[in-house]
Amino acid sequence: MGEFVRLEVDGGVGTIRLDRPPVNAINGQVTAELAEAASEAAERADVRAVILYGGEKTFCGGADVKEMSTRTYVEMRTFGTRLQTTVAAVAAIPKPTVAAITGYALGGGLELALAADRRVAGDNVKVGQPEILLGIIPGAGGTQRLARLIGPSKAKDLVFTGRFAKAEEALSLGIVDQVVAPDDVYSTALAWAAQFAGGPAVALANAKAAIDGGLDVDLASGLALETHLFTALWATEDQKNGMRSFVENGPGKATFEGK
Incomplete structure (x- = not known):
């Protein structure tokens, strides 16, 4: 401090x-x-x-x-x-x-x-x-x-x-x-x-990186960055937890249960 x-x-x-x-x-x-x-x-x-x-x-x-x-x-x-x-x-x-x-x-x-x-x-x-x-x-x-x-x-x-x-x-x-x-x-x-205290931390970080990083490059480069950050989430618990909740609870009722 x-x-x-x-x-x-x-x-x-x-x-x-x-x-x-x-x-x-x-x-x-x-x-x-x-x-x-x-x-x-x-x-x-x-x-x-x-x-x-x-x-x-x-x-x-x-x-x-x-x-x-x-x-x-x-x-x-x-x-x-x-x-x-x-x-x-x-x-x-x-x-x-x-x-x-x-x-x-x-x-x-x-x-x-x-x-x-x-x-x-x-x-x-x-x-x-x-x-x-x-x-x-x-x-x-x-x-x-x-x-x-x-x-x-x-x-x-x-x-x-x-x-x-x-x-x-x-x-x-x-x-x-x-x-x-x-x-x-x-x-x-x-x-x-x-509202983000229990949210998908890695997905949020990637969303922020995609938006901020995309502002400084051309559209094609921004889309390439988005694709990279999007697909990278399949190696995380964020994606597994979020999609499992969707499958089990249905649209509009899914809740994120990540750590």
Whole structure:
């Protein structure tokens, strides 16, 4: 357990909790601890789904600008690479992930949320990529994941202007998937994540790998990847358990009984 980032596991769901008041700003230590938490969540068999959460007040206000402002070019190259690698590790967790967004998700905070498979936000949330107002650009995947998620034109508007989008606009743009009352953010994310606690872990990992991997290649390559990951499941208990339940119980009544 780190000083600012910890993994809390309960009922098959792992919560990666940012806890660096007042806004969970990302510095070198947070980056290192986040990488450790992502690796642990990926490897632990008792973690079947993951929630990214910054607490009731705010998800993440972005990188620690005060710390960054004193870095040299060489130092920033090292830190920037490490931060992007860490966010990529979160995105690569081979389990369903959901960001529970409260307060603000700005800069690196939004980039971290974009690394999740799904985003639930409070109706008072503001999101944005305000790096341009500091004379820089997003450096932890914002120019890439945001454009892939909502399209280049809409992503350019947010990145070029640095403006904040409120919850309803973020929902209409497709940045977040669900908007709820602020007090319901974590419980809503937990309800989504908990449905996978007893699910087919290997099949879910392969489904995520097929979708994510297919986004970066042409259709033919994506289909080849899908075929490989599809047929590979015949060597797993997931396939045996799922199909046995279907045969025994019939369509609409089958239940997955994997471990």
